[in-house]
Amino acid sequence: MAETIPLDRPLPVGSEGRRSGGWWGVLALIATEASLFTYLLFSYFYLASQTEQHWPPEGLPELLVPGVNTAILLTSSVCVWACERCLQRSMMGWSMAWMAFAHILGIIFVAVQLNEWSKKAYGMASNLYGSLYFTITGFHMLHVIVGVVILLVLLLWISLGYFDHRRYAAVTIGGLYWHFVDVVWLFVFTTLYLLPYVG
Amino acid sequence: MTDAAKNTSGPSLTRVPEMGSAPIGSAAERRLAELWESTPGWRGRLSTVDHKVIGIRYLVTAFIFLLMGGVEALIMRLQLARPDQTLLTPEQYNQLFTMHGITMIFLYSLPVLSGFSNYLWPLMLGSRDMAFPRLNAFSYWVFLFAGIFLYCSFPLGQAPNAGWFNYVPFSGAEYNTGPNIDVYALGMVLLGISTTVGAINFIVTLFRTRAPGMSIGRVPILVWGTLTAAVANVFAVPSVSLAFFLLWLDRQTGTHFFDTLNGGKPLLWQHLFWMFGHPWVYVVVLPAMGIVSDALPTFCRHPLVGYSAVALSTMATMLLGFGVWIHHMFATGLPPLALSFFGATSLVISIPSGVAVFAWIATIWLGRPVFNTAFLFFAGFVILFAIGGFSGVMTAAVPLDLQLNETYFIVAHLHYVLLGINVFPVVGGIYYWFPKFFGRMMNETLGKWSFWVMFVGFNLGFFPMHLLGLLGMPRRIYTYAPHMGWSTTNMITSIGSFIFAAGILIFIVNLFVSLRRGSPATANPWDAPTLEWAVPSPPPVYNFAVIPLVASRHPLWEDRIDEGGGRSSLDHGYLLMEGRETIGTTALDAIPDVILKMPEDSYAPFFLGLFNALLFVGMLLHWPDFTALMVLACCVSLAVWMWPRKALLQRVPDYDKGAAHG
Ligand code: HEM
Numbered sequence: 001m002a003e004t005i006p007l008d009r010p011l012p013v014g015s016e017g018r019r020s021g022g023w024w025g026v027l028a029l030i031a032t033e034a035s036l037f038t039y040l041l042f043s044y045f046y047l048a049s050q051t052e053q054h055w056p057p058e059g060l061p062e063l064l065v066p067g068v069n070t071a072i073l074l075t076s077s078v079c080v081w082a083c084e085r086c087l088q089r090s091m092m093g094w095s096m097a098w099m100a101f102a103h104i105l106g107i108i109f110v111a112v113q114l115n116e117w118s119k120k121a122y123g124m125a126s127n128l129y130g131s132l133y134f135t136i137t138g139f140h141m142l143h144v145i146v147g148v149v150i151l152l153v154l155l156l157w158i159s160l161g162y163f164d165h166r167r168y169a170a171v172t173i174g175g176l177y178w179h180f181v182d183v184v185w186l187f188v189f190t191t192l193y194l195l196p197y198v199g
Numbered sequence: 200m201t202d203a204a205k206n207t208s209g210p211s212l213t214r215v216p217e218m219g220s221a222p223i224g225s226a227a228e229r230r231l232a233e234l235w236e237s238t239p240g241w242r243g244r245l246s247t248v249d250h251k252v253i254g255i256r257y258l259v260t261a262f263i264f265l266l267m268g269g270v271e272a273l274i275m276r277l278q279l280a281r282p283d284q285t286l287l288t289p290e291q292y293n294q295l296f297t298m299h300g301i302t303m304i305f306l307y308s309l310p311v312l313s314g315f316s317n318y319l320w321p322l323m324l325g326s327r328d329m330a331f332p333r334l335n336a337f338s339y340w341v342f343l344f345a346g347i348f349l350y351c352s353f354p355l356g357q358a359p360n361a362g363w364f365n366y367v368p369f370s371g372a373e374y375n376t377g378p379n380i381d382v383y384a385l386g387m388v389l390l391g392i393s394t395t396v397g398a399i400n401f402i403v404t405l406f407r408t409r410a411p412g413m414s415i416g417r418v419p420i421l422v423w424g425t426l427t428a429a430v431a432n433v434f435a436v437p438s439v440s441l442a443f444f445l446l447w448l449d450r451q452t453g454t455h456f457f458d459t460l461n462g463g464k465p466l467l468w469q470h471l472f473w474m475f476g477h478p479w480v481y482v483v484v485l486p487a488m489g490i491v492s493d494a495l496p497t498f499c500r501h502p503l504v505g506y507s508a509v510a511l512s513t514m515a516t517m518l519l520g521f522g523v524w525i526h527h528m529f530a531t532g533l534p535p536l537a538l539s540f541f542g543a544t545s546l547v548i549s550i551p552s553g554v555a556v557f558a559w560i561a562t563i564w565l566g567r568p569v570f571n572t573a574f575l576f577f578a579g580f581v582i583l584f585a586i587g588g589f590s591g592v593m594t595a596a597v598p599l600d601l602q603l604n605e606t607y608f609i610v611a612h613l614h615y616v617l618l619g620i621n622v623f624p625v626v627g628g629i630y631y632w633f634p635k636f637f638g639r640m641m642n643e644t645l646g647k648w649s650f651w652v653m654f655v656g657f658n659l660g661f662f663p664m665h666l667l668g669l670l671g672m673p674r675r676i677y678t679y680a681p682h683m684g685w686s687t688t689n690m691i692t693s694i695g696s697f698i699f700a701a702g703i704l705i706f707i708v709n710l711f712v713s714l715r716r717g718s719p720a721t722a723n724p725w726d727a728p729t730l731e732w733a734v735p736s737p738p739p740v741y742n743f744a745v746i747p748l749v750a751s752r753h754p755l756w757e758d759r760i761d762e763g764g765g766r767s768s769l770d771h772g773y774l775l776m777e778g779r780e781t782i783g784t785t786a787l788d789a790i791p792d793v794i795l796k797m798p799e800d801s802y803a804p805f806f807l808g809l810f811n812a813l814l815f816v817g818m819l820l821h822w823p824d825f826t827a828l829m830v831l832a833c834c835v836s837l838a839v840w841m842w843p844r845k846a847l848l849q850r851v852p853d854y855d856k857g858a859a860h861g
Contacts, residue, residue, distance in 0.1 A: 011213060012212065015796070016793060043471070124453070125452060127455065162849075170850075
């Protein structure tokens with residue numbers, strides 16, 4: 001067997017895209033974080049299915065603002081993707097612009113979401129729904145904030161000239177995390193905003 | 200295409216890894232040692248990322264926790280030795296059995312296995328370190344700090360007191376007003392971080408850093424066991440972290456997750472806890488079974504019978520393990536259909552475990568066993584495994600469980616499982632790998648004594664507990680009345696416990712004696728088949744002077760058994776010495792894929808771990824400003840850690856920045 005393994009090919013050295021350890025690491029991180037959100041939503045469904053309370057307390061949720069906000073978050077994901085594409089072609093100016101744009105969209109999402117929170121008539125401790133609503137969206141908010149900081153740091157690194165088409169694993173890895181945060185939001189959004197219309 | 204052309208100003212982005220050999224004492228070997236050596240003194244101790252150092256630290260720390268938990272147990276056994284004793288108050292007894300459970304389950308049984316795996320994986324896989332050496336250091340530090348955190352309220356008489364599975368409502372703010380449960384809740388979230396990053400490290404290490412030719416079907420069973428446990432942890436730990444976090448929110452911010460008065464459900468706790476808890480039981484036994492599957496064949500002079508069957512059954516056990524959590528909740532009034540389903544899975548799960556038992560028995564049968572201490576521990580383990588498995592199958596039967604639930608039958612069962620399947624293989628594993636760890640053999644006479652004393656003491660201490668259970672003695676009671684008819688059995692149990700403890704003591708004495716005066720060990724004193732025995736004992740800092748090329752499951756037994764794959768090459772292989780380097784291979788076939796740059800020693804893991812722990816201290820003590828400051832400190836440590844480095848080729852080297860390529 002040892003003979004059939006090619007041993008004299010030139011190999012990339014160091015953190016090269018999807019061959020880097022970090023890429024594998026973030027995939028595993030996403031698996032565990034996805035489980036965390038699964039358990040959170042499980043708790044929501046478990047409690048909601050047995051409740052005798054008014055659910056959600058304020059009646060069916062208003063969809064316009066959260067809907068637009070969802071679109072904003074998804075657009076931000078697209079920007080990160082575009083940033084990576086530009087890096088692959090060594091278009092540094094563009095990649096910086098896309099990353100900056102993604103970052104700003106992330107901040108807008110946070111601002112809008114904070115505003116949504118302040119409009120609620122109840123808090124964490126007022127009732128069971130409030131506990132669930134604020135914990136679930138709070139967990140997600142925490143991930144968005146971490147993500148926004150990551151995007152900012154990536155922007156800094158790109159502008160310092162650390163990356164070009166040959167080495168940009170950090171952007172791939174950070175970007176994947178951001179896509180994950182955005183996809184999770186779709187599940188949270190569906191659970192908290194859309195399903196009440198169905199059930 | 201080839202940047203491989205020599206360039207003096209920095210490392211190149213691709214190159215053909217150079218082949219060669221580097222015997223001890225050669226210039227190449229000295230250069231490697233220099234590259235991988237840590238700074239001496241406390242600086243090196245805080246910053247080292249060497250998996251061997253971290254592995255030993257895990258083993259020693261976990262063992263100290265075992266002793267602490269053991270002392271707690273002995274105090275309980277003193278209290279229970281005779282009826283109507285007053286050595287302990289009920290509250291003290293509660294705290295003792297809770298801390299005993301927490302310590303044994305969370306601070307001893309998994310970390311000790313992580314210790315073995317940390318030390319052995321890179322050596323077994325033919326790599327120079329784990330995939331993420333700094334993450335490895337981080338996971339150790341967080342484990343240590345979480346252990347200290349969980350014990351911080353013990354001296355104040357405010358330790359967790361609601362049992363290790365901490366059911367609400369008893370652990371809720373209403374019935375448990377002190378800091379006891381908050382310590383447990385936050386400590387477990389902290390420990391969860393350590394477990395998770397450790398698990399991620401194992402998974403990536405397995406898929407990325409095996410030596411060329413070590414395809415997935417050639418890795419030792421210990422690796423399978425730890426991998427399965429790691430995958431389970433990645434999916435299961437968030438559940439318990441979340442449960443504890445929600446509990447903490449309930450207690451501290453007045454949320455209503457478990458609060459019955461406001462629509463919360465205490466059963467939610469049980470679901471979240473056991474979705475984690477049952478896979479966890481397998482997490483703490485599968486790697487230990489791996490230890491046996493790897494070490495037993497060495498002493499039987501025969502390869503493990505049914506390698507593939509054992510590897511597959513390891514994973515099957517875990518898959519089923521996710522489907523049996525309900526069996527801890529049979530007595531909670533769930534619908535009968537659910538009970539039947541989960542009861543059936545619980546019975547089925549004994550099948551894959553049976554496969555492993557038969558594989559071991561067949562290996563012993565077909566081989567020519569060498570009856571030394573390590574073998575005794577593994578053989579003893581097989582017997583205890585059978586007994587523990589049997590009483591387990593009994594409680595999987597729903598009607599019987601309703602009868603035995605919360606009696607000493609359960610206590611007996613769980614000790615047979617945990618001591619039998621974890622402690623015995625672990626001690627056997629130490630006897631087996633001690634020569635590799637420290638370059639000295641352990642004393643056989645003391646070794647045999649330690650085994651027989653432990654084995655006899657254990658059975659004397661725990662077998663009668665089955666009887667106590669059938670006689671109706673409930674668990675978790677701090678004393679009992681003389682006329683219950685439990686007195687003699689309890690006395691025997693207590694005596695057995697102390698005999699068992701004496702056995703452990705002999706083992707510890709043996710450790711120290713052998714460290715000092717053990718006869719020097721050769722590279723392969725047991726004539727074992729796997730790669731870790733190809734390097735000197737103790738292994739040099741860089742592990743393998745050249746990355747070996749592997750051609751079979753038993754690289755060191757190839758002249759004896761022909762597996763038809765050709766010969767492994769152990770002295771001639773990749774040199775990889777332009778900085779700390781190792782080879783990255785493809786996930787299944789282990790074909791060379793990338794030259795991995797390994798990080799230098801770093802303080803970042805220690806400080807991130809420290810700030811992370813202090814953050815939890817801030818939360819516990821309600822110091823918002825301090826907590827915020829620690830969040831900031833964590834961010835800074837992370838930034839330092841993650842900053843892309845030229846030396847690791849995480850960013851483009853300066854010398855040809857902007858140069859056109861194509
Ligand atoms: C010298 C060895 C040991 C002795 C004498 C001992 C004794 C005891 C006793 C007396 C209890 C309390 C029973 C009750 O009141 O309900 C207990 C509980 C327990 N023990 Fe041990 N034990 C020993 C070793 C271990 C080990 C090595 C483990 C795990 C690896 C372990 C895991 C547990 C667990 C999980 C509990 C249940 C705690 C709870 O009820 O919350 N024990 N043990």
